[in-house]
Amino acid sequence: MMHYQVEDVPYVKLAGELGVGCSDISKAKILFCQEEAEKILPKSRKVVELADAVEEVESCSACYGYLIPALEMLKEEGLFEKLHEKICIGQGYRGQNGELGVGHCTCKFRHHVEGCPPLEKDIYEFLKEYILGKEE
Numbered sequence: 403m404m405h406y407q408v409e410d411v412p413y414v415k416l417a418g419e420l421g422v423g424c425s426d427i428s429k430a431k432i433l434f435c436q437e438e439a440e441k442i443l444p445k446s447r448k449v450v451e452l453a454d455a456v457e458e459v460e461s462c463s464a465c466y467g468y469l470i471p472a473l474e475m476l477k478e479e480g481l482f483e484k485l486h487e488k489i490c491i492g493q494g495y496r497g498q499n500g501e502l503g504v505g506h507c508t509c510k511f512r513h514h515v516e517g518c519p520p521l522e523k524d525i526y527e528f529l530k531e532y533i534l535g536k537e538e
């Protein structure tokens with residue numbers, strides 16, 4: 403759904419080679435907890451554009467996976483372009499200070515959304531409020 407190839411995620415390829423997992427996506431049985439979750443993420447070019455706004459250091463895939471659709475929603479509303487700060491995400495930010503962060507790992511930042519991981523809707527609402535607050 404995120405348009406990654408197996409080669410893009412080395413530990414998945416390694417797990418397949420070691421026999422501790424399967425890296426053949428055609429064999430995956432994908433279940434969605436809610437209908438809304440089934441939407442396909444934007445094409446990779448768009449993901450790259452959205453990812454440019456993110457400073458990621460050792461982020462969990464769940465955290466990052468919720469952030470990108472939240473950014474896409476902001477883009478659809480014309481708000482993404484108004485965000486000028488980089489969004490920090492990942493375990494590499496634990497204990498560090500900064501401006502704008504996503505997830506509990508960035509709890510010491512001036513602005514952050516709580517959660518481990520925070521959900522897509524919470525990230526979207528937090529960033530929207532942050533962007534609109536900067537406009538005032």
Ligand code: SF4
Nearest residue numbers: 462465505506507518
């Ligand atoms: S907040 Fe939680 S889910 Fe997000 S990067 Fe940190 S440890 Fe991972």
